[in-house]
Amino acid sequence: MKEELFVSGRNIPNIDPYLNIWHWQIPLYLFLGGLAAGILFFAGYFVVRGKEKEMKTTVKIAPIIAPIALILGLFALFLDLKHKLFFWQLYTTIRLESPMGWGAWTLMIITPISFIWVASYMKELIPGWNWKFDFLEKFEAFVIKHRVSLAWIMMIYAIILGVYTGILLSAFNARPLWNTSILGPLFLVSGFSTGLATIIWMSKDANERKILSRIDLVFIIIEIFLIVHLFMGFLAGSETAIEAANLFLGGEFTVSFWVFVVVIGLIFPALFETLEIWGMHVPKWLPPVMILFGGFMFRFIMVEAGQITRYLY
Amino acid sequence: MRYAMAIDTKKCVGCGDCVVACQTENNVPHGYCRDWIVERVDGTYPSLSLEFRSERCNHCDNSPCVRCCPTGASHIEEGGIVSVTPHKCIGCGACIQSCPYDARYSHPDGYVDKCTFCLHRVQKGQKTACVDVCPTKCLHFGDLDDPNSDVSLAIKDRSWKVLAPEAGTKPQLYFLT
Numbered sequence: 001m002k003e004e005l006f007v008s009g010r011n012i013p014n015i016d017p018y019l020n021i022w023h024w025q026i027p028l029y030l031f032l033g034g035l036a037a038g039i040l041f042f043a044g045y046f047v048v049r050g051k052e053k054e055m056k057t058t059v060k061i062a063p064i065i066a067p068i069a070l071i072l073g074l075f076a077l078f079l080d081l082k083h084k085l086f087f088w089q090l091y092t093t094i095r096l097e098s099p100m101g102w103g104a105w106t107l108m109i110i111t112p113i114s115f116i117w118v119a120s121y122m123k124e125l126i127p128g129w130n131w132k133f134d135f136l137e138k139f140e141a142f143v144i145k146h147r148v149s150l151a152w153i154m155m156i157y158a159i160i161l162g163v164y165t166g167i168l169l170s171a172f173n174a175r176p177l178w179n180t181s182i183l184g185p186l187f188l189v190s191g192f193s194t195g196l197a198t199i200i201w202m203s204k205d206a207n208e209r210k211i212l213s214r215i216d217l218v219f220i221i222i223e224i225f226l227i228v229h230l231f232m233g234f235l236a237g238s239e240t241a242i243e244a245a246n247l248f249l250g251g252e253f254t255v256s257f258w259v260f261v262v263v264i265g266l267i268f269p270a271l272f273e274t275l276e277i278w279g280m281h282v283p284k285w286l287p288p289v290m291i292l293f294g295g296f297m298f299r300f301i302m303v304e305a306g307q308i309t310r311y312l313y
Numbered sequence: 314m315r316y317a318m319a320i321d322t323k324k325c326v327g328c329g330d331c332v333v334a335c336q337t338e339n340n341v342p343h344g345y346c347r348d349w350i351v352e353r354v355d356g357t358y359p360s361l362s363l364e365f366r367s368e369r370c371n372h373c374d375n376s377p378c379v380r381c382c383p384t385g386a387s388h389i390e391e392g393g394i395v396s397v398t399p400h401k402c403i404g405c406g407a408c409i410q411s412c413p414y415d416a417r418y419s420h421p422d423g424y425v426d427k428c429t430f431c432l433h434r435v436q437k438g439q440k441t442a443c444v445d446v447c448p449t450k451c452l453h454f455g456d457l458d459d460p461n462s463d464v465s466l467a468i469k470d471r472s473w474k475v476l477a478p479e480a481g482t483k484p485q486l487y488f489l490t
């Protein structure tokens with residue numbers, strides 16, 4: 001028998017009996033950040049590939065979602081802060097050791113880029129749009145001239161943003177469920193998949209949807225592969241890691257994870273996308289909705305479950 | 314200089330004086346505590362073993378909370394004391410997530426709070442409040458670099474352990490066993 005008790009009495013809010021300091025705001029932000037990263041990456045990618053015309057939704061229309069998602073995500077992050085009026089302290093220092101620190105700076109760069117990207121297509125999307133000020137017109141001309149360079153920068157920052165949503169968690173040594181470097185690529189792939197799902201949902205062009213569905217299918221397969229590796233790593237690990245994995249293999253998150261994230265969020269949409277590629281009729285909204293739901297649940301469950309896992313001593 | 318604490322688990326009776334002393338000295342808000350006592354029972358009756366541990370922030374040498382702080386509010390003070398500057402803290406909770414000992418909490422005023430090894434007392438040459446009140450004298454505080462300090466003498470001839478050394482944080486609370 002082993003029994004541990006706080007004999008002095010200790011029941012600190014959000015710390016005891018188990019840690020629960022991060023609530024819905026963090027997973028919502030991780031979801032929106034990953035989604036924006038996915039949308040911006042593929043917008044940049046198809047511009048670099050010179051397919052602006054064929055992939056109209058991907059390049060010109062869907063990116064409108066990105067700045068909205070980023071602003072909402074930033075707002076969620078702000079809501080999570082407990083000492084809100086001091087949030088500006090984030091931008092008074094550069095701390096490379098702190099993932100949250102360089103994440104804050106990444107957002108500070110990619111959010112304006114996403115706005116500039118959307119703005120540079122305003123004239124094409126809304127006939128008769130004009131910027132009213134001369135310097136804005138000049139800036140627009142400059143952006144359009146250097147669009148491919150901007151696309152490259154945007155793709156790189158989208159990857160950083162996507163990876164960051166995972167690294168934010170994996171940097172915490174004290175939470176064994178998070179403390180695995182596979183979380184970076186896993187969140188990146190999952191974020192890109194949710195971004196693709198959003199574009200597929202918005203696109204009216206069957207050909208564009210087909211191209212995106214094919215890419216998305218690859219991402220879903222990679223994601224399943226990474227999830228398998230995640231658990232292989234845990235089960236081959238120390239007792240803390242095995243205990244973390246057991247939350248999903250018989251523990252309290254088993255049903256929610258395997259049903260909501262893996263079956264509804266990955267396997268079903270992969271099947272439907274395959275059927276669609278084969279030419280069968282599948283409601284256009286169905287696979288994207290499932291992917292978005294699965295992507296959000298994945299982050300929500302990882303944040304909730306990770307806080308429960310801890311060192312045993 | 315390297316401040317550290319030794320806790321004699323054989324002498325501690327779990328009275329909780331250290332907890333109350335800390336709450337009073339540091340004006341810890343009601344319902345919160347910077348130190349606490351764990352009673353651990355191992356084995357099956359009749360062969361049971363009992364251990365009392367007065368725990369607090371380990372003031373780790375390799376402190377993950379300082380590393381992950383995005384603003385630099387969590388920092389290292391003189392003698393390796395891990396400290397938080399309230400007006401720099403944004404209350405993001407990263408340090409709370411990073412601590413393997415759950416030694417930090419979110420103060421009702423928003424910033425993150427924790428044991429300071431009573432820095433304000435130590436600077437005046439006093440001992441920490443918890444050490445001062447301990448009725449069984451089971452807590453020892455001092456400078457590890459000084460071979461004649463209380464803590465150095467306490468761990469010199471005794472076997473000791475630290476909590477979760479595998480976390481790699483190099484904790485500075487030495488539990489005498």
